[in-house]
Amino acid sequence: xxxxxxxxxxxxxxxxxxxxxxxxxxxxxxxxxxxxxxxxxxxxxxxxxxxxxxxxxxxxxxxxxxxxxxxxxxxxxxxxxxxxxxxxxxxxxxxxxxxxxxxxxxxxxxxxxxxxxxxxxxxxxxxxxxxxxxxxxxxxxxxxxxxxxxxxxxxxxxxxxxxxxxxxxxxxxxxxxxxxxxxxxxxxxxxxxxxxxxxxxxxxxxxxxxxxxxxxxxxxxxxxxxxxxxxxxxxxxxxxxxxxxxxxxxxxxxxxxxxxxxxxxxxxxxxxxxxxxxxxxxxxxxxxxxxxxxxxxxxxxxxxxxxxxxxxxxxxxxxxxxxxxxxxxxxxxxxxxxxxxxxxxxxxxxxxxxxxxxxxxxxxxxxxxxxxxxxxxxxxxxxxxxxxxxxxxxxxxxxxxxxxxxxxxxxxxxxxxxxxxxxxxxxxxxxxxxxxxxxxxxxxxxxxxxxxxxxxxxxxxxxxxxxxxxxxxxxxxx
Numbered sequence: 460x461x462x463x464x465x466x467x468x469x470x471x472x473x474x475x476x477x478x479x480x481x482x483x484x485x486x487x488x489x490x491x492x493x494x495x496x497x498x499x500x501x502x503x504x505x506x507x508x509x510x511x512x513x514x515x516x517x518x519x520x521x522x523x524x525x526x527x528x529x530x531x532x533x534x535x536x537x538x539x540x541x542x543x544x545x546x547x548x549x550x551x552x553x554x555x556x557x558x559x560x561x562x563x564x565x566x567x568x569x570x571x572x573x574x575x576x577x578x579x580x581x582x583x584x585x586x587x588x589x590x591x592x593x594x595x596x597x598x599x600x601x602x603x604x605x606x607x608x609x610x611x612x613x614x615x616x617x618x619x620x621x622x623x624x625x626x627x628x629x630x631x632x633x634x635x636x637x638x639x640x641x642x643x644x645x646x647x648x649x650x651x652x653x654x655x656x657x658x659x660x661x662x663x664x665x666x667x668x669x670x671x672x673x674x675x676x677x678x679x680x681x682x683x684x685x686x687x688x689x690x691x692x693x694x695x696x697x698x699x700x701x702x703x704x705x706x707x708x709x710x711x712x713x714x715x716x717x718x719x720x721x722x723x724x725x726x727x728x729x730x731x732x733x734x735x736x737x738x739x740x741x742x743x744x745x746x747x748x749x750x751x752x753x754x755x756x757x758x759x760x761x762x763x764x765x766x767x768x769x770x771x772x773x774x775x776x777x778x779x780x781x782x783x784x785x786x787x788x789x790x791x792x793x794x795x796x797x798x799x800x801x802x803x804x805x806x807x808x809x810x811x812x813x814x815x816x817x818x819x820x821x822x823x824x825x826x827x828x829x830x831x832x833x834x835x836x837x838x839x840x841x842x843x844x845x846x847x848x849x850x851x852x853x854x855x856x857x858x859x860x861x862x863x864x865x866x867x868x869x870x871x872x873x874x875x876x877x878x879x880x881x882x883x884x885x886x887x888x889x890x891x892x893x894x895x896x897x898x899x900x901x902x903x904x905x906x907x908x909x910x911x912x913x914x915x916x917x918x919x920x921x922x923x924x925x926x927x928x929x930x931x932x933x934x935x936x937x
Contacts, residue, residue: 465658467500467532467533468533468536468537470632470633470656470658471500471503471504471507471533471537472507473632473656473657474504474507474606474607474632474654474656475504475505475506475507475508475510475511475537476507476511477630477632477654477656478504478507478508478563478604478606478630479507479508479511479512481604481628481630481652481654482508482512482561482563482602482604485602485628486560486561486602489517489560489561489602490516490517490518490560491517491518491519491558491559491560491561492508492509492512492517492518492519492520492559492560492561492562492563493519493520493521493522493556493558493559493561493562493563494506494508494509494519494520494521494522494562494563494564494565495521495522495523495524495551495562495563495564495565495566495582495586496521496522496523496524496525496538496565496566497524497525497565497566497567497579497610498525498526498529498530498531498534499531499534499567499568499570500533500534500568501565501566501567501568501606501607501610502523502525502530502534502537502538502565502566503530503533503534503535503536503537503538503565504537504565504568504606504607505521505563505564505565505606506521506534506537506538506540506541506565507537507540507541508563508565508606509521509541509546509563510537510540510541510544510546512561513541513544513545513546514544518559519546519547520547520549520558520559521541521546521547521548521549522548522549522550522551522552522582523538523548524551524566524578524579524582527548551578551582551585556585556586556589557589557592559601560600560601560602561601561602561604562586562589562590562601562602562603562604563604563606564586564603564604564605564606564609564610564624564626565606566579566582566583566610566624567579567610567611568606568607568608568614569607569608569614569636570614571610571611571613571614571620572613572620573620574620574621575610575611575620575621575622575623579610580621580622583610583611583622583623583624584622586603586624586625587624587625589601589603590603590625590627591625601627602627602628603624603625603626603627603628603649604626604627604628604629604630605624605626605628605629605630605647605648605649606629606630607629607630607631607632607636608629608631608636608638608639608644608648609623609624609625609626609629609644609647609648610623610624611623611624611647612624612638612639612643612644612647612648613638614636614637614638614639615636615637615638615669615831615833616638616642616830616831616832616833616834617637617638617639617640617641617642617643617644617645617832617853618638618642618643618829618830618831619643619644619647623643623647624647625646625647625649626647626648626649627649627650628648628649628650628651628652629648629649629650629651629652630652630653630654631651631652631653631654632653632654632655632656633655633656633658634655635653635672637669637670637833637863637865639651640672640853640865640867641832641833641851641852641853641854641855641865642829642830642832642851642852642853643829643852644853645852645853646852668862669833669862669863670833670855670862670863670864670865671862671863671864671865672864672865672866672867673856673864673865673866673867673868673901673904673905674905679718679889679892679894679902679935687720688720688721689720689721690720691718691719691720691721691891691892692719692720692721692760692761692888692890692891692892692893693719693720693721693722693723693758693759693760693761693891694711694714694715694719694721694722694723694759694760694761694762694763694884694887694888694891695723695725695755695756695758695759695761695762695763695786696710696711696714696722696723696724696725696762696763696764696766696884696887697724697725697726697752697762697763697764697765697768697777697778697781697794698710698724698725698726698763698764698765698766698767698768698792698793698794699724699726699727699730699766699767699768700726700727700767700768700769700771700773700774700793701727701769702767703766703767703768703769704726704727704730704733704734704767705767705877706766706767706792706877706880707724707726707766707767707768707880708724708734708737708738708741709766709877709880709881709884709924709925710763710766710791710880710881710883710884710887711723711724711734711738711741711884712738712741712884712925712928713880713881713882713883713884713885713888713927713928713931714763714884714885714887714888714891715740715741715888716884716885716888716928716929716931716932716935717884717885717888717889717903717906717931717932717935718888718889718892718935719887719888719891719892720891720892721742722740722741722742722888723741723742723743723744723755723758723759724741724742724743724744725744725746725752725755725777726743726744726745726746727745727746727773728745728746728747729745730743730745731743731744731745746777748776749773749776749777749779749780750780752777752780752781753780756780756781756784756786759786760786760787760890760891761786761787761788761789761887761890761891762781762784762786762787762788762789762887763788763789763791763883763884763886763887764777764778764781764788764789764790764791764794765790765791765792765793765794765795765883766791766792766879766880766883766884767792767793767880768792768793768794768797769793770793770796770797774793774797775797778794778797778798781794782805785807786807787807787808787809787890787896788805788807788808788809789808789809789811789883789886789887789890790808790809790810790811791810791811791812791879791880791882791883792816792879792880792883795810795811795812795816795819795820796816796819798810798820798843799816799819799820799822802820802842802843803843804842804843804844804845805843805844805845806844806845806859807845807896808844808845808846808896809845809846809847809848809886809890809896809899809900810839810843810845810846810847810848811848811850811879811882811883811886811900812839812847812848812849812850813850813851813879814828814829814832814849814850814851817835817839817849820839820842820843821835821838821839821842828849829851832849832851832853832855833855833863835849836849836855836857836863837857837863839857840857840858840859840860841859844859845858845859845896846858846859846896846897846900848882848886848900848903848904850879850882852869853865853866853867854866854869854904854908856897856900856901856904858896858897858900861897864901866904866905866908868905868908868909868911868912869907869908869911869912870911870912870915870919871919872911872914872915872918872919872920872921872922873908873911873915873922875922875923875924876924877923877924877925878907878911878924878927880924881907881924881927881928881931882903882904882907885903885906885907885931886899886900886903886904889902889903906931906934906935907927907931909930909934910927910930910931910934911927911930913930913933913934914926914927914930
């Protein structure tokens with residue numbers, strides 16, 4: 460097979476070389492390497508890595524899970540070259556992994572669509588036992604390397620197809636696979652290394668681009684010295700039912716921290732006075748009748764509705780008033796559940812569901828959402844319009860008929876109450892400053908995740924949503 464003047468065998472050699480170089484950079488002192496191989500191109504890549512390691516004096520062991528006679532085309536050539544160089548193949552014995560520093564996963568590549576079956580299931584179990592066994596120091600010395608993506612991960616969705624290799628690093632080639640960065644996949648990929656194998660852009664672009672990674676830096680315009688608070692917009696946060704004022708307060712402070720000029724919270728009457736006690740820069744207004752909200756809407760530039768809103772008649776009345784306005788909306792939490800009860804489309808809003816809320820919006824379970832997050836966000840934009848932010852590991856952002864963007868930042872410490880409220884406030888604060896809804900959603904997701912990563916420097920466990928506030932301020936000023 461010839462690809463733009465480059466044979467597929469040459470690409471396989473390049474892939475194996477770049478993977479071996481990545482391994483050497485990660486573990487320069489290692490001298491033992493084992494590989495497990497399947498019958499396809501992924502197995503061929505692993506044979507190239509094994510041959511190069513053997514030629515460099517490594518103690519190499521290769522365990523072909525697929526029978527050698529089943530190898531086809533380039534994978535068979537790669538095996539033959541490994542064998543001609545003096546490399547040996549051994550029958551699969553899980554305990555032999557204990558003698559190696561590097562374990563290369565070459566079982567399955569991007570073509571895997573079906574659930575993992577025996578004997579591959581048992582091999583993956585053995586790989587994961589190898590990685591987990593021993594004390595923490597020993598685990599760090601071992602390195603499980605996945606080629607292109609961990610075997611058992613669906614390349615398009617990030618779904619685990621029954622079981623998957625838990626890699627310490629993944630070396631992926633030619634184009635990034637969207638499934639590497641969302642759903643369950645980030646728990647299996649380890650550090651992701653990318654190499655385009657010097658394939659010309661024209662060749663790479665023969666494959667339709669489905670998604671993009673968010674840019675690594677957010678850039679906000681410099682403020683003129685003569686400006687005042689009125690130049691930076693007024694956010695109206697609607698929420699904070701009994702017992703949930705904290706959610707609205709977090710959203711409101713986040714709006715202020717990213718630069719909104721004014722922030723008002725419309726909440727229960729008994730909560731209004733507490734707002735200024737907790738954060739005097741915020742304005743609290745008690746609302747008993749939904750029509751009282753109209754005066755606040757007239758002063759605002761953007762509405763964030765949902766944090767701590769509840770689903771009571773009071774909440775429903777406020778939500779309907781927000782929907783009736785022509786202001787841009789950021790819709791989250793309970794407001795999403797209210798929307799799910801009477802779905803409709805709107806161009807001028809950002810919906811920010813987590814998987815459970817997305818399931819309610821699409822009348823399915825969160826499990827179905829997580830099985831194909833890219834398909835879910837497509838369905839959400841088709842049904843509701845505007846911009847959708849599907850939260851979770853590898854948050855996705857998509858504007859109706861636009862390109863899906865993927866956020867690589869964030870950490871497990873952010874799996875705690877109030878984080879979504881902060882994101883809602885961040886996006887609303889950016890919109891208040893004149894940034895378009897889709898761009899504000901993208902930049903807001905990036906800022907929120909980056910602030911979470913900075914806050915997690917003290918440890919992921921025990922991270923609180925409020926811990927993001929000083930980092931948000933820092934990030935919008937760098």
